[in-house]
Amino acid sequence: MKKILLAAINARFTHSCLALYCLKAYAQGLDYEIVIREFSINQDVGSIIDEIISESPDAVGLSVYIWNSRMVKEIIPAIKSRSDGMRIILGGPEVSFNSGSWLSDFPEIDYIITGGGEQGFRDLLTHGLGLPRGIISAENPPFEHMPFPYTTRDLAALQKKYVYYEASRGCPFRCSYCLSSRSDQNPEVKSLETVRGELALILERAPRLVKFVDRTFNVRGGHHRGIWKFLLENPRAGPVAFHFEIHPFYLDDEDFAILSVCPENLFQFEIGVQSIHERTRAAVGRTGDWAREKDAIRRLLDLKTVRIHLDLIVGLPREDLGAVKQGINELMMLQPGHLQIGFLKVLPGTDMRTRAGEYGLVYEDDPPYQVRENRWLGREEIMLLEKIAYLTDRLYNTGRFSLSLSRLAALYESPFELLRDMALFGDSFGRPVTRGWEAGASFIQKFIASRFADKRVFFLDALRWDWGASSTTHRYPDTIRPDKAVEIKKAGFAFFKKLAEHGRVKYGGADFTLSDLKRSIFFKAESDEFRREHMSDNPYALFLPDRRGVVFYRR
Secondary structure, eight states, rough: EEEEEEEEEETTTTOOOOHHHHHHHHTTTTEEEEEEEEETTTTHHHHHHHHHHHHSEEEEEEEOTTTTTHHHHHHHHHHHHHHHHHHEEESHHHHHHHHHHHEEEEEEEEEEEEETTTHHHHHHHHHOOOOOOOOEEOOOOOGGGOOSOOOOHHHHHTTSSSEOOSSSSSSSSTTTOOGGSTTOOOOOEHHHHHHHHHHHHHHHHOSSSSEEETTTTTTTTHHHHHHHHHHHHHHHHHHEEEEEOOOGGGHHHHHHHHHHHSSSEEEEEEEEOOOHHHHHHHHHHHOOOHHHHHHHHHHHHTTTTTEEEEEEEEEEETTOHHHHHHHHHHHHOOOSSSEEEEEEEEEEEEEHTTTTTHOOOOOOOOOOOOOOOOSSSSSHHHHHHHHHHHHHHHHHHHHHHHHHHHHHHHHHHHHHHHHHHHHHHHHHHOOOOOOOHHHHHHHHHHHHHHHGGHHHHHHHHHHHHHHHHHHHSSOOOGGGGGGTTTHHHHHHHEEEEEEEETTTEEEHHHHHHHHHHTEEEEEOOHHHHHHHHHTTTEEEEEOOOGOEEEEEEOO
């Protein structure tokens, strides 16, 4: 029996590669041993090569994407030189639309399977890996007839990772920058009965996150509601969250009624706004109406039941710096849980790549093919926006500096102007701003010292408040630790202990134990301005453990 190794190099350890499981499931019943191995781009490429070779497969299949393309190019000649008889099979979006150049550049490749891939992979195995070298393209059967990709053993192995699932394939829209917009990506949907049965199998294993990869999940009538209702009604073996890419234009009252009773953080929505400007949307073929979408997003956020991730793309046609600024400001003022400021990728196989000359697009030759300039944005402007995107991710998206950033933004004309000033300051900061709390706080403190030295005490209170609201530990970091932290905690503990009955305290509408006090954060405002504006003139606050809330008090 021949052995096939299907290998994925994922962007993160927590990710998994749905494509490989689909290939394996569709090849079920053939006389092959098919093994899946998943790696991450953070691993040493030499160790990945060693592990592939150690499996001694007759053929290795590699799934190629923009994030792993460079590593795959190192792996191909290395494994061929160490195991000349091993067949090399490639698939995935990064090789589907420029297969000829891959075969030309890498003679070690035996086959490239384009498109959906399952039928082409099965055809190759059916012919004993004996087809002539080259490109394999075969039409898949209807998506409804495709087998469930995971075995019980697969799901057990993926329990600590993201499990990817698709209730539909293809996309009804024609956004020119997206591969899913191609005319050969026709939308197909699995029946609700099939989806419910497959999801029930996944839920038995309670993975940490089930990520639906459907493009525009909520666009197909009531199909999405049937899935949401099933997930809300079906018991789960453990904590699990569900991720969907949705279009706010297509949400209606029935959707909001369902989502209003959704347990907090069970669902998370990724919403690709991409652009708020009608002229740009028209140029790239993106449908919708921003005014209606904005109202729907605000309505979602007001529910406070669903985590909201908004996406914006920099580098689209007809957007200059002023237009990008307007987009960032509008999305920032909605206050989503996460804002990703991404940059146009001029992907092979897209209409955007075909029209690159028309738009004056200058982009990287290698993956991820990121835009460097166009007719509306110069290179230096894009570099500035990259810095703004970086700080947005490191500071805003962590959710750890909500009060500090909102008060800083109030000192500027708009959130964008704050981010621009921070980006300019970052050039002199001297080190990267990681996602760690202390690194972000250090950057903010130095920024305040440079720009608003007279407000240092106020913003020190704000940072301490942010720490109390977001931390899971009762100790302040050294950089913001009050001089009398121990005395404040002892006095506060003594105050509440006097009020305790049978080890419990009821105060200010809160109910907590003396044991909770030991794990709480005691806060004293040093700034009169902060106390007036955020504490109703109370000098003290108690942050209860597990982020259960804050209690104001006077001793």
